[in-house]
Amino acid sequence: MNLNLSTPSDVIVAEALKRFSKRELAKHLGKDPRIITAFQRDGVDETYKMALLYLLQSNTPRPNQGKKHDFTFIDLFAGIGGTRMGFERAGGKCVFTSEWDTSAQKTYRANFSVDEHPIIGDIHEITVEGKWDLLPEHDVLVAGFPCQPFSIAGVSKKNSLGRAHGFACDAQGTLFFDIATIIERRRPKAFLLENVKNLMSHDKGNTFRVIKNVLEDELGYKIYPKIIDAKGFVPQHRERIYIVGFREEVGFNWDSFSQPPTDTKCMADILHPNDGSEEVEEPYTVGIEAKVNDKYTLSDKLWNYLQNYANKHRAAGNGFGFGLVNKDSIARTLSARYYKDGSEILVDQGKDKNPRRLTPRECARLMGFDSSEHKFNIVVADTPAYKQFGNSVVVPVITEIAHTMKPSIIQLKERYIRQISLAI
Structure with missing residues (x-):
């Protein structure tokens, strides 16, 4: 996206929050994190707009969490x-x-x-x-x-x-x-x-x-x-x-x-809540309630194919099958091929809607890249993002x-x- 001073302030703030948490963004600006909430509500004046544009255009990495090393x-x-x-x-x-x-x-x-x-x-x-x-x-x-x-x-x-x-x-x-x-x-x-x-x-x-x-x-x-x-x-x-x-x-x-005990984590810890309790992060979530973008929902054609393919292998005694998860589940292994159809980890959306893929943000959380202190910067499109997270390590491990x-x-x-x- 080509951002400049004529870009609406809400768009600039939204782009900044894709790369930084409110705490990190405020630290870059030298302000209290509450000012970012004010930006979302009231807009941004020219000075802060220029500062945000500079941050985005200079590709500034996340703040260094301490200089001392052992x-x-x-x-x-x-x-x-x-x-x-x-x-x-x-x-x-x-x-x-x-x-x-x-x-x-x-x-x-x-x-x-x-x-x-x-x-x-x-x-x-x-x-x-x-x-x-x-x-x-x-x-x-x-x-x-x-x-x-x-x-x-x-x-x-x-x-x-x-x-x-x-x-x-x-x-x-x-x-x-x-x-x-x-x-x-x-x-x-x-x-x-x-x-x-x-x-x-x-x-x-x-x-x-x-x-x-x-x-x-x-x-x-x-x-x-x-x-x-x-x-x-x-x-x-x-x-x-x-x-x-x-x-x-x-x-x-x-x-x-x-x-840690294996029953301490479940998919609810990493899934978008879909209830407005988290900030909107386009294109992953949209609208006031920050609901997952429908583009991650499987098409009827792909969903039918995966079900038929699984049934065929099951009848032949093979182990292939898609992995359907809900908020209480533990996911299968996220692989670099996830971008193809997402079959190893599909999120159940109820019987009235096809399941969906994880968003790249959810993949970041599933691999432990996001923490309470910072949001990992995802600066590539979905396909390379899925490959990158699937090839990565689990950070807390x-x-x-x-x-x-x-x-x-x-x-x-x-x-x-x-x-x-x-x-x-």
């Missing part, structure tokens, strides 16, 4: 920044980012300050072309290396197309070895690698054996893998493997990892892992400082 980390295959967000909440400072997808880069830039370091698009600039001066020293390496080569869905699709998968998939699977190259060269104190649960069983366990051999036997790190379900953190059944590694023995274990790792990271930092002081 350790540094690099963010590889960063996506839209879910892992970074979790490690920042645990006191980390990001000093390097790599993400090749330009659409994901756009979302990343809208949510994080990248003034201190650029986003490197292709990690091969470092690992193949040898531009090691671009990669700073760091305490922790974090990477959610591409999971499609190892996922159940990815393997099934590639098998049906006669394509290679896992490490044989040159385009994605071998990116693990780029991570290994960086670990070998920079020797971080710790790392966290994230992937799909199927990584453990892929190729009859051979894939994980290779990964374990590289990390432990070749690179000398001690690894601590754990499969974690996001249920309890968010209302979504999403199992992922998290591989924590430490360069030296620090007595790390998963005992302090706090897994990463936050808890980072907090679990932190004492051991600090222990290694202090040990290193003592070694240096003794050498001097």
